[in-house]
Amino acid sequence: MAVMRNPALDDDAKEAAMQAAAKAMFGLFFKLTAGLAAALALPMALVWAVAQTGVVSFDHIIEVSLTWPFLLVGVGVFIVVAMLGRRPAAARASAASGFENNYGWLDRLLHRLAFSTGALQLDFAEGEDRKLRDRIGVTQPRPPLFITALPRAGTTLLLDRFAELPEFATHTYRDMPFVLVPSLWSRISGGFQQEDVKRERAHGDGMLVGLDSPEAFEEMIWHAFAPELYSSAQLKVWPDALPAEQRDRLAGHMLQIAELRRPGAAATTRYASKNNLNIVRIGLLAQAFPDADIVVPFREPVQHAASLLRQHQNFLTVHARDDFTRTYMAGVGHFDFGANLKPVDFDGWLLTTTHRDPLTLDFWLAYWVAAYTHLLEQHRSRIILVGHEALCANPTQVMTALAAKLKLSDPAAFVASGADIRDSTARRVPTEGVDPALLAAASALYKRLLAAATT
Structure with a gap:
């Protein structure tokens, strides 16, 4: 069907x-x-x-x-x-x-049932969207907020701060596993929902998550739209055009999440997502939602590459030990690490690089250069860059500037939410044996990002 x-x-x-x-x-x-x-x-x-x-x-x-x-x-x-x-x-x-x-x-x-029925869920979602729009009298969501970057750049930190504001609505773990029909699943699961107990997430980075924690599940929608784009060993940048039907489906989904998180206030609530793979869809999102805000955090390249390498090694171990974790992460569209790794081939970098081994720092540093070069050169006018180190060192200054850029309804509350952000401590990362040309390219690109960032 x-x-x-x-x-x-x-x-x-x-x-x-x-x-x-x-x-x-x-x-x-x-x-x-x-x-x-x-x-x-x-x-x-x-x-x-x-x-x-x-x-x-x-x-x-x-x-x-x-x-x-x-x-x-x-x-x-x-x-x-x-x-x-x-x-x-x-x-x-x-x-x-x-x-x-x-x-x-x-x-x-x-x-497993949810992961294998994406197309069928989209059919159900169409009816749910129509009923919600008829009931609330709204057909289009308020300007959405998309947070995207390479993993380990501080996207979760930003999402948590935005999720604390009544202005925004996000996915939470309660939307799993039938993410494409959140309203229907909420009605079905409402009678047997569990108490929210926070635990450390699988990344082993000390961040606690629970059923009501905001999380990145939006990629399941994109996978249902175009499953063929995920079939190869690497991912491609998407075309800059979204079919009208899919655009309407996504807008309806945003309204459903807004109504679930802020009942009765969907018309005044903004959908916010943290989706690392939206870095392949910046042009598409800008075309489909011209009024959207797209926030892209970044980190010092060697620190960032080292963090990516550690997580890749971590999830190789986890996936080898438990196959369901691998299935789960692939099902929600996390192809960032471990046995699920599918790097994005920004501007054909995978064909030209000599650094192909993801168990080396060189690979992740080359990936970082390819990703942020693409974002800076192709989409500079459409993204809001946020330096992670600057945010951690001076949250008040950076969040004040970011609140102004986003025209937040309550900028003071947003800035206050950063009171618990602590200055990040850089780890010592040995770079002996790392390609000197790659280190130089990363350093030069990092300076360009800092110059263009929100401060």
């Missing part, structure tokens, strides 16, 4: 997609048939083997095994064994992977 109703596909593309789906269904039919045959053959073989001992007859075993008491007890024992077996594994995974993976087997099943 999603393929046939997709206006972005022509008839040939739809036919090809339907043929591929039919082949996949045919293959699954044979797998299911083989699985059912094995499920019947294995226990029957065991029964036959027992009967051959002469202890009990084959017919008697079959007669007993088909009685209701035997079937009920068997199912009950299976459920108990399955749950006891999963609980230690889930506990170990939770301890290793942080809040995002604190899920039991039923939660994992729901997440």
